[in-house]
Amino acid sequence: MVENLRCGFFPGRPVIHSLSLEAAGGEIIGLVGPNGSGKSTLLRCLTNWLPATSGKILIDGREVGAMPSRDRARAIGMLVQNPEHPVPMPVREFISLGYFSRRGWFGGESPLDRDAVDRTMQRFGLDLKAGVNCRVDQLSGGEFQRVRLAQIHLQDPSILLLDEPTSFLDWPFQSMLIRFVREKARQEKRLVVMAIHDLNIAMALCDRVLMLRDGSVLADGPPKDVLREDLLQKVFGHPPAIHTISHFPGRFFSTPGLAEGEGS
Ligand code: ADP
Ligand code: MG
Secondary structure (H helix, E strand, O other): OEEEEEEEEEOOEEEEEEEEEOOOOOOEEEEEOOOOOOHHHHHHHHOOOOOOOEEEEEEOOEEHHHOOHHHHHHHEEEEOOOOOOOOOOEHHHHHHHHHHHHHOOOOOOOHHHHHHHHHHHHHOOOOHHHHHHOEHHHOOHHHHHHHHHHHHHHHOOOEEEEEOOOOOOOHHHHHHHHHHHHHHHHHOOOEEEEEOOOHHHHHHHOOEEEEEEOOEEEEEEOHHHHOOHHHHHHHHOOOOEEEOOOOOOOOEEEOOOOOOOOOO
């Protein structure tokens, strides 16, 4: 539960203004809004990486800022949008950090731990041999994104905060990401909050969309009520190109101007 949250980078200049939110396990919530509207800042604040200036963030009644790091690792996992240049660590070791942030090291890796890491690497299309020999700072953007998703999967937090999770991924891996998010929410009853630019993913995958503008929530509800032409025009200052496609839930969006003569 988030209550009257305010946070920012400089005193007296909040990026997020008085935001409140109730969410439950099993929900997929999309944060939609223009560049600079505060999506990444909100996600960072929810993990307490950026401490709130005022307000409360409670998970099962406990203040996030007061949780010991092991408890926080069990509660929240975060995929950041612009990862700092990673430490030159072997891929497998980096992924295993997710596992041990949750369980503790207890004197090393058991065969069971190794098996869990192997299976996760395979699931995210990561080569087991290369995982030992290759370092994370030598990976492509998409490969590193999958490594970070594998790490979060092993961390197995009850809340997943994903900042633009499809960025860098080719479409087969985007589709894997969509299945991953559904599985986390539908089967494992995790709460997923993700910042997403792709309105089609927001429309088809999310149960609920929060539309942000200048650090405030302008609309909050089911995707088909929030991703409306008038609201999108108001928030983005530009009309979206909207289509109806059979079998696709709600509206289908394309980038205005992509089809010549459309929305230009
Ligand atoms: P979004 O993710 O919605 O594109 P951000 O949350 O990254 O937006 O940014 C919201 C606002 O906060 C922007 O005005 C941005 O300039 C500012 N901001 C983001 N990161 C920093 C930072 N590290 N230091 C200072 N200001 C920042
Ligand atoms: Mg962002």
